[in-house]
Amino acid sequence: MCAIRLLDLVKAVSPIMPEINFPVEKVILDEKVVYTIASGLVFVLAQLPLFGLVKDAPLQMADPFSTLRPLFAMEQGSLLELGLLPILTLAFVWQIAAGAKAIKVDFRYGSDRELFQTAQKATAVLFSAVFAAALILLGYYDPVVRGAANEGNFYGTYALLFTQLFGWNVVLTLIVEVIDKGYGFGSGVLCFLALNAATGLVRDVVGLEVVSATPNGVPQTYGVVSYFGRSLLTMDLGEIKSAAIGLFLRAGFPTLALVVLAVATGLVVIVLQNFRLELPIRSNRARGMANVFPIRLLYTGALPVVFAYTAVANVQVVLHFLLLAVAPFYPFVARLIESRDVAGNVVSGLRLYFTAPASLSASLLSPIRAVVYSTTLLTLASAFAVFWADISGSAPKDIAKQFKDQAIVISGKRDVSVTRELSRTIPVAAVSGAASLVVVSLIGELLGSAGKTVSVAVGVSAAFAVLEDFMTELQQSGGSSQLMGAMPGMK
Known part of the structure; x- marks a missing residue:
């Protein structure tokens, strides 16, 4: 009896799934720059509010996913309501399944690679x-749906909301695929994670929009610098003093302490990015030629951290939807899942241990929560770092094979000991780098950054990965670029 592979089932949906073809010829540097920038602009414009909601809808909605939004680009009440979470979740699921040999796939064959990519896209x-339907059916948008009092428009508006959320996520998977298939730099998801972190930090610092933090609140300038600068223009000593105090105490707005914490996190990640161990190597073919093989501390980049937070985010989402489903029928079970205070912070229940404390005082008052949350993230990130280093072609045996094929040996070591030497170094670097990045992110989380510091940490690391790909392309093109030449100081 012939067994049917899981990937073979994907063939049924392949004809109806939109797809980005691989470039027929090599995409030149300037074209990659244009594709990357254009994709980023489309991504940013997706922060447009959903049609069918009342004005200032986010101010009138409960936000059970507030700490997830900075990292996963989940903008409440907009097309980016779901952010990058669906794409990241299914990408990790399929990669882990393939690496663990849970599914039969041979990446040496183009047909298997295409089916694998289609499977990721279709399931995302x-x-x-499912995510969008659950939000709508469980009443997430009920308080802010335009025309909800009119039964004639009630279901039509919900259908429109679902169409917008679902349609945009189809478009987003295609935009990510554009970059992934070689039209842009690096990974599409990494590009958008870096872009989201950068735009979020810039908005926190110099955001010029005047908004309210609550439905009946006083409108204020959003950015920290813009807020204080606007008070200076009034030349009113009382208002300047009030603004100086507000820099640290504004509820619902970025504070100076939060901005400093985010910037400090980014600087620490930049320092960690430059930590490396250099193994002296030499070639058996070219005598006298010596070099070094660098093994970076952040050997697997930001992926382990993204995986850990993606796993925790999905647990939070499932628990919240389960809460909404059982609350009308089993209030006691609902309280076991999650309970919130008047400010909307989780104060008890199972979900408490999968969310970061809202402030330093909350961390100190609930040390078990802080320890469980931190341990969970550290364990997930460290385990994934080892797993990813093993399946991504950068395991010690893979590097040793590359050395052997190129007649390269580690200075002072015999050929047979290369794998052993790399095995002592690479796993340690992978785990240490992942743990370091998680610790840097957690410091801000436990101080009440509400996801800002982990977004910056991942964004900076992702930006380095994209920049490395850009510099590689620039070197391969011989430094020739019309766009770069047109920029002042780049000629």
């Missing part, structure tokens, strides 16, 4: 459809 779209 399906996940986004």
